[in-house]
Amino acid sequence: MKLVVLDRDGVINYDSVHFIKSTNEWIPIPGSLEAIALLNQNGYRVAIATNQSGISRGLFDMVTLNAIHDKMHRALGQLGGRIDAMFYCPHSAEDNCSCRKPKPGMMEEIGRRFSQDMKSVPIVGDALRDLQAGAVLGMQPMLVRTGKGEETLAAGRLPEGTLVFADLAEAVQHIIAKS
Numbered sequence: 612m613k614l615v616v617l618d619r620d621g622v623i624n625y626d627s628v629h630f631i632k633s634t635n636e637w638i639p640i641p642g643s644l645e646a647i648a649l650l651n652q653n654g655y656r657v658a659i660a661t662n663q664s665g666i667s668r669g670l671f672d673m674v675t676l677n678a679i680h681d682k683m684h685r686a687l688g689q690l691g692g693r694i695d696a697m698f699y700c701p702h703s704a705e706d707n708c709s710c711r712k713p714k715p716g717m718m719e720e721i722g723r724r725f726s727q728d729m730k731s732v733p734i735v736g737d738a739l740r741d742l743q744a745g746a747v748l749g750m751q752p753m754l755v756r757t758g759k760g761e762e763t764l765a766a767g768r769l770p771e772g773t774l775v776f777a778d779l780a781e782a783v784q785h786i787i788a789k790s
Contacts, residue, residue, distance in 0.1 A: 613654050614725055614732050615786060616718065616745065619661035621737035621758015622779055623647070623683070630665040633675060634682045640757050642780035648692030653787050656695040656725065660717040660734075660744070666701035673701075696724060713743035718750065735782050739763050746770035753782050 620626040623643045631637050650657055665671050680697055687693055698717045700710040709716035722729040734745030737758030746752050752773040754760055764775060776782040 612656060612725065612727060613790060614656045614658065614721075614727050615650055615783075616658050616660050616721060616732060616734045616750070617647075617779070618712075618734075618736035618738070618741045619659050619683075621760065622735055622741075622755055623659070626737070626758040630668075630670050631679060632665060632671045634678050637679045637682055639683075639686060640778060642778060644687050644690050644692060646778075646780040646783040647687055647694070648690040649783055649787065651692050653790065655786070655790075657693070658696040658698060658721045658725070659694055660698045660712065660721060660741075661700075662712050662740075663699045663701055664703045664711075667703040667706065696721065712738075713740035715744050715747045718744050718748050722748070733782075733786055735779060737763060739766065739768065742770050742773055746773075753785075755779055755782055 617623060620631055623639060625638045625640060647657055663676060684694060698721055700717060702708040702711050718729055730749035732750045733753050734750040735753045735755060736742055737755050737760040742752035742754060752770045754763060754773055754775045755778050757778045
């Protein structure tokens with residue numbers, strides 16, 4: 612089975628320092644939904660791993676998070692695409708949980724859910740913590756320059772072997788070309 616793990620905010624949709632707190636604030640980055648559909652059409656399963664500390668901060672609730680994800684699923688469905696699994700961490704950094712990126716808990720759970728060795732599975736993110744969560748398991752880190760990507764790139768300290776792309780569409784072209 613071919614699998615790709617994506618971060619959400621800053622990779623699939625525009626990010627905000629004030630969090631994505633409503634369906635109106637969830638706006639896809641041009642080409643990102645088409646890129647996910649292209650992965651599906653080329654036999655890839657797609658999992659999302661996203662930190663959503665806005666829940667623990669009381670900025671939005673589970674009903675709102677589900678509505679945001681429903682909007683994303685519907686928009687993808689109109690393009691013939693799908694997300695095979697959604698994983699999120701609702702905790703704040705202070706909770707010190709094992710699922711909040713940069714810890715690998717969500718990646719380990721994705722591996723269990725798909726009965727997949729995560730070594731070399733692409734992890735596409737815009738923040739260092741996305742890449743670190745996968746690199747510890749031997750995943751292929753891929754940084755996109757959208758969202759926090761430019762600032763992440765400028766800060767350096769990327770995991771060894773990190774590939775850098777303009778956006779999700781460019782990363783997906785690389786993934787498909789390698790398969």
